[in-house]
Amino acid sequence: MASTRPLRVGFVPEHFSTPIHFAKKHYGLDAELIPFPSGTGHMITALRSSEIDVGIGLTEGWIAGLGKSQEAGDKDGGYRLVGTYVETPLCWAISTGAKRPEIKTVDSLLSSKIGVSRIGSGSYVMGYVLADERGWILPTAGVGGSNQQASPFSETVVLNTFENLRRAVNSGEADFFMWEYFTSKRYYDNGEIRKVGEIYTPWSSWKIVASTGLVQQGDGDGDKKLDLRVDDLLDKLNQGIKHFNENQEEAVQYISTKLDYSEEDAREWLKTVRFPQRTQGVDFKVVVSTVETLCKASVLKVGKGVDAYAMIARKR
Incomplete structure (x- = not known):
């Protein structure tokens, strides 16, 4: 029987988190939102120790973490890529x-x-x-x-x-x-x-990952069945993003009063960021190009078992 416990969702409490706040405030996102001001690396540790179920963080951090696990012979890695949160580079x-x-x-x-x-x-x-x-x-x-x-x-x-x-x-x-x-x-x-x-970054900057415990491994075709709570989370994030796009003044007000930004900086940031209409899925080409760049930069090692395809549970 599937669990009905609300998901524990890790996020970085910065301006990028505004659509998550809107999903919770306006659209009934049923999740425990857990801030990680120290960022994606800390969320990887939390996912692997079962402190959170889902993480919303930086593309390079998630992919480097999975690549390092694969190099070490750990095929699980603790999580999989399930969605795209920000389309623009960071x-x-x-x-x-x-x-x-x-x-x-x-x-x-x-x-x-x-x-x-x-x-x-x-x-x-x-x-x-x-x-x-x-x-x-x-x-x-x-x-x-x-x-x-x-x-x-x-x-x-x-x-x-x-x-x-x-x-x-x-x-x-x-x-x-x-x-x-x-x-x-x-x-x-x-x-x-x-x-x-x-x-x-030479890639779209934010991705959504879910614990491997929420991913049904299936037959290896690249698209895995996700826990229904993850599907609901992605749907609610879509609504939060739509609200963000249609209510920019509310976004500025939230960022400049609840987060650590001036109103001027909030408005300037809005000009630079683009969220997807649908968070569901990850572009395989983005993962491959990120792996290639990380190998070139010696964060990952070519030929050491890194498998970009295996990192993805839900592809676009």
């Missing part, structure tokens, strides 16, 4: 401390200390995407003639929260970190941190 701001004059440009960050929320998080993955884009990842001869990738950074400092990341670049514990631009902007405006540059 702009990652590259930030340092307000009084770090020695850090002038992005190129000055080579061999520096990168701050990340967690290993495998979006902030971690995008550091390597940045390094690949800049040509900082170079092969180095390994034992027995095998080639390994030299780290482009002198140290990776795990700091868990956005607040800790801001503190660390000012204390010198880390030299820079990467976080979503509009979330970072108010701290540029108040002088707490300084922007060095930015980089966009």
Whole structure:
């Protein structure tokens, strides 16, 4: 008998979460919404320890997490991709401390200390995407003639929260970190941190995943039967997104009063984001291109068992 317990849904309590709030407020979304301010990496841990059932987070974090599991021989991985939450790329701001004059440009960050929320998080993955884009990842001869990738950074400092990341670049514990631009902007405006540059994800930025316990594995054709509560969640998110698109002033009011953004920044962000009409399913080509980029950036390893097709429970 299927469970009737409300799903526990992990989400990042930022401006992108507004349609989730509308789905709950206006359309009867029956779910326990659990905020994860430290981001996607923390949600992966929570999914695998059965603390949450569904996560709404960053594409690169979910795919890197599953790819790492596959490389280690773990075919389950704890979750599967079931939906698409944001169609547009994410702009990652590259930030340092307000009084770090020695850090002038992005190129000055080579061999520096990168701050990340967690290993495998979006902030971690995008550091390597940045390094690949800049040509900082170079092969180095390994034992027995095998080639390994030299780290482009002198140290990776795990700091868990956005607040800790801001503190660390000012204390010198880390030299820079990467976080979503509009979330970072108010701290540029108040002088707490300084922007060095930015980089966009080369993929649509947010995906929805469900615990493998909510996915019927089926016959391997790529589309799996989902727990009915997941289907209902996706339907309610569609309604929340439609409400978001049709009620922009309500969205601005919510973002500027309940979240950590100014009204001006909320309005500017609205110009940059596009949610899908239907959250159901994930484009296989997006997953493949993300895996290819993560392999190129040495987050994942080519030929080590990474299977993009197996990551998806519901395809578009």
